[in-house]
Amino acid sequence: METKYQKLSSELKRLNSLAGILGHLGWDMQSMLPKGAFSSRQNQMTNLTCILHEQSTDEELGQLIYELFDEGQSQFNQYQWRNILLAKQNFEDSIKIPSELIKRRAQISGLGFQKWLEAKENNSYKIFAPLLQQYIDISRECSHHLDPEKHPYDVCLDSFEKGFSSKDIDLIFLELKSGLSKIYSKIQSSQKSIKTLPKGKFDISKQIQLIDEIATTLGFDKNIGRIDTSSHPFTGGGHNTDVRMTTRYDENDLSSALLSIIHETGHAIYEQGRMTDQYQDTPVSMALGMVIHESQSLLLERRVGQGEQFINYCFPVIKKYFPEQFEGWTNHDYYLAINKVGPSELRVDSDEITYPLHIILRYELEKELFNHVIKVEDLNEAWNEKSRLLLGFTPKSESSGVLQDAHWGDGCFGYFPVYTLGAMAGSQMYDICLKENPKLEANFKNGDFSEIKTWLNQKVHLKGQLKSAKELIQELTNSSIDVNSYLNYLDNKYQSVYEY
Amino acid sequence: METKYQKLSSELKRLNSLAGILGHLGWDMQSMLPKGAFSSRQNQMTNLTCILHEQSTDEELGQLIYELFDEGQSQFNQYQWRNILLAKQNFEDSIKIPSELIKRRAQISGLGFQKWLEAKENNSYKIFAPLLQQYIDISRECSHHLDPEKHPYDVCLDSFEKGFSSKDIDLIFLELKSGLSKIYSKIQSSQKSIKTLPKGKFDISKQIQLIDEIATTLGFDKNIGRIDTSSHPFTGGGHNTDVRMTTRYDENDLSSALLSIIHETGHAIYEQGRMTDQYQDTPVSMALGMVIHESQSLLLERRVGQGEQFINYCFPVIKKYFPEQFEGWTNHDYYLAINKVGPSELRVDSDEITYPLHIILRYELEKELFNHVIKVEDLNEAWNEKSRLLLGFTPKSESSGVLQDAHWGDGCFGYFPVYTLGAMAGSQMYDICLKENPKLEANFKNGDFSEIKTWLNQKVHLKGQLKSAKELIQELTNSSIDVNSYLNYLDNKYQSVYEY
Numbered sequence A, B: 001m002e003t004k005y006q007k008l009s010s011e012l013k014r015l016n017s018l019a020g021i022l023g024h025l026g027w028d029m030q031s032m033l034p035k036g037a038f039s040s041r042q043n044q045m046t047n048l049t050c051i052l053h054e055q056s057t058d059e060e061l062g063q064l065i066y067e068l069f070d071e072g073q074s075q076f077n078q079y080q081w082r083n084i085l086l087a088k089q090n091f092e093d094s095i096k097i098p099s100e101l102i103k104r105r106a107q108i109s110g111l112g113f114q115k116w117l118e119a120k121e122n123n124s125y126k127i128f129a130p131l132l133q134q135y136i137d138i139s140r141e142c143s144h145h146l147d148p149e150k151h152p153y154d155v156c157l158d159s160f161e162k163g164f165s166s167k168d169i170d171l172i173f174l175e176l177k178s179g180l181s182k183i184y185s186k187i188q189s190s191q192k193s194i195k196t197l198p199k200g201k202f203d204i205s206k207q208i209q210l211i212d213e214i215a216t217t218l219g220f221d222k223n224i225g226r227i228d229t230s231s232h233p234f235t236g237g238g239h240n241t242d243v244r245m246t247t248r249y250d251e252n253d254l255s256s257a258l259l260s261i262i263h264e265t266g267h268a269i270y271e272q273g274r275m276t277d278q279y280q281d282t283p284v285s286m287a288l289g290m291v292i293h294e295s296q297s298l299l300l301e302r303r304v305g306q307g308e309q310f311i312n313y314c315f316p317v318i319k320k321y322f323p324e325q326f327e328g329w330t331n332h333d334y335y336l337a338i339n340k341v342g343p344s345e346l347r348v349d350s351d352e353i354t355y356p357l358h359i360i361l362r363y364e365l366e367k368e369l370f371n372h373v374i375k376v377e378d379l380n381e382a383w384n385e386k387s388r389l390l391l392g393f394t395p396k397s398e399s400s401g402v403l404q405d406a407h408w409g410d411g412c413f414g415y416f417p418v419y420t421l422g423a424m425a426g427s428q429m430y431d432i433c434l435k436e437n438p439k440l441e442a443n444f445k446n447g448d449f450s451e452i453k454t455w456l457n458q459k460v461h462l463k464g465q466l467k468s469a470k471e472l473i474q475e476l477t478n479s480s481i482d483v484n485s486y487l488n489y490l491d492n493k494y495q496s497v498y499e500y
Helices: A004-031 A035-056 A059-071 A078-096 A099-121 A125-146 A152-160 A166-189 A204-218 A254-272 A290-304 A308-321 A331-338 A355-370 A376-391 A417-436 A440-444 A450-459 A469-477 A483-498 B004-031 B035-056 B059-071 B078-096 B099-121 B125-146 B152-160 B166-189 B204-218 B254-272 B290-304 B308-321 B331-338 B355-370 B376-391 B417-436 B440-444 B450-459 B469-477 B483-498
Strands: A225-229 A235-239 A242-247 B225-229 B235-239 B242-247
Touching (some): A004 A059, A004 A099, A004 A242, A004 B035, A035 A099, A035 B235, A035 B242, A059 A078, A125 A152, A125 A376, A152 A166, A166 A355, A166 A417, A166 A483, A204 A225, A204 A254, A204 A308, A225 A254, A235 A254, A235 B035, A242 B035, A355 A376, A355 A417, A417 A440, A417 A450, A417 A483, A440 A450, B004 B035, B004 B059, B004 B078, B004 B099, B004 B235, B035 B078, B035 B099, B099 B125, B125 B152, B125 B376, B166 B417, B204 B225, B225 B254, B242 B254, B254 B290, B254 B450, B290 B417, B290 B450, B355 B376, B417 B440, B417 B450, B417 B469, B417 B483
Parallel strands (some): A225 A242
Antiparallel strands (some): A235 A242
């Protein structure tokens, strides 16, 4: 006889599989879908989204959840109880949003991505602007339904990571901006000459092989995942046994695909490392909010991938594929070059020091849009202006400026801050991991990343949603997100790179 | 105010978009899915199949259909009326099958394909046999629900093309087998020496480019379609604006990928050529049964792709990619070589004369399985025995024998006869098209296939399901499927090839 909890668990797994289909369709839309099929895909995703919302707000499901909740925590183990709480929270959030709005949002979402892609390809923000306006309107509307007392942008922030309000973020970013500007000044005054990475021709089929080798060595399991190409790198897919990451290739620039695949591998290893026991596919097994997700990708990209011991492993692999392009280069030359600091048009290609400025730019613009300080039609000019102020340049084109990120194309606001919060959390985690595993980095140079993968699997991935992001960071690092510790790491590292 | 008909039309379109998602997931399963993800994909497809069945048998939908049906034909145009009839038929079929059985069938289906793939890779039929038994049992069970009066195998035949019973097919195949054996004898007694296609190394990345060029020249529209790789070539996808065909590449054999892509292009052009007006996504716009579908693919593969004028266009393209492999070859050499007749292990690689024998082999085995004449556990031996009798050889391996086709791996019985019925119908259509367009073949050599594409678009693709397959064949060719006309075509062609 099935218990009530088992009944809930089965239903949550079933709903999760429908959400997985949506995840899969989203991956396909960004990596495979023929251009002429956007409209049919939009219909498919809209119809399935409506079914998922309808079934997630089913009265019988709600009743079951409340009955289990009323039985009380003592009747369940911690995983079961957490599932009940998470199901309750999701049910309560879902019923707040009318199904008509769910449908409208899904309809706009498919169209918006298509328009963003078209705008980017045609270097014309005005193609996308009307959709951006619709996205913002609908986002406000959803926020109002979810919590009419809260500022709509704070509700957006909540949707990616609960517990970090715009007030918290303002404080963190203020401190960070000032600390970074000091480090940046020291770098700029340094006399150290660092080679520039070669802009030679890097055959794409060889890049694909290289990326594959690096990602699998880092721990990406192709038996339960794939690597493909898309306009904007991302990690998606429909299940933790079907994790699909993408990158894009530039014949003139190897580091673009390389660093982005290391980043995505961090996300992918998180997904692949989640629970596979009886709690698989239930809420407690899911990844925590996006701060923790980005902590995993940025830890891998920045602390591992741009560290000297990783380069001692990775650069010989690079030279195996591209010997001519790197003739005369030593590992240390490459290490310095990959850590060279300087303004970059694209956020995803920028260095550790200027990257947070890209984030602050987007975060401030989003707040201004949601506070009616700027209008959607003026966003391109506002972007360029802020880029001059924060980064010191005006983007060469709209495609490499206001249109560069897929996030707004997806109607997703309040995401950007999680990159920088995640970078800080990830860096703190890495310091702890290093303390607990003194041979960690020494093993990197032999291509052995098992210690860090195991550590992250056990400390983060398998913990699922048992705790909140803030609790997990506190538990692991004995601290909340700490700007000073992050600035210290950066200062130490770039002092050694730039010998200032 | 929405009319009742509009309400039905919207609901049918919505259900069609869910079926489209299933089509897409099936394509992904065969072409992209990581091995470790089969089980999660199976869950996704099972859950969505159950939702689709539940919503297709919804009482309210049934009531709406009957109300519209009761209004009578005179109230609607022919497209609308056909939609009402097709919706009624689908509703009546769907409610006959219990949802529990739908779920069970979907569950087995995902697992079965995985086991077939594993069996094929390991050259071991016994890995797949238990699943094949389950497939047959469940197929019988479904047949019994659909029509307890009919032989279960005839119900299977109906599911791919209504109107051709096993009695009809027995008669057609008897006549065909005898006619083919006469032609085959003449060919075997011919002294004509025909070159064998080179088994040189054909670089796969070049094959991919070649296939792309040929398929798009034939009329495949990549704006609403894709070409990928899978273990067994097929055409699938989720919509007529998202048609995905696949092939597989063999470094030693160019014709394998080439002929199969021409075949799939026939299917793909059918799908891409379906209605895009207000009837798009409603039942009347869908492709007719599989006899007509295969008539399109085999017309293109056999009558166009293996014809001399097509070779006059295609062979120079082949030589552009592979000049060394074909040094000294003329167009006519290639034409003869591609039409060389002889036993082939694989159905998909076999020539026009022995191909139907492959079909008859499978058809007879399926009937024997469904009639309990042979047991699933003895199928491999039965296959080998029948192969000796019909084709004159025993397959080298189980992978290239009983496991070669994906159909049984998909739990699909009663499909094979439609290939040969389709080949005959397609050949009859081609003769008519040629009569109506005297310059048709002369234009082929310039790479101009617009006439045939337009003819098929107008006469077949845009006709959707307005008529039955039998009616359409009669209307287009002024005849039913005619074995003699097919044998005449073959005799004339191979007389000229083999100069017998």
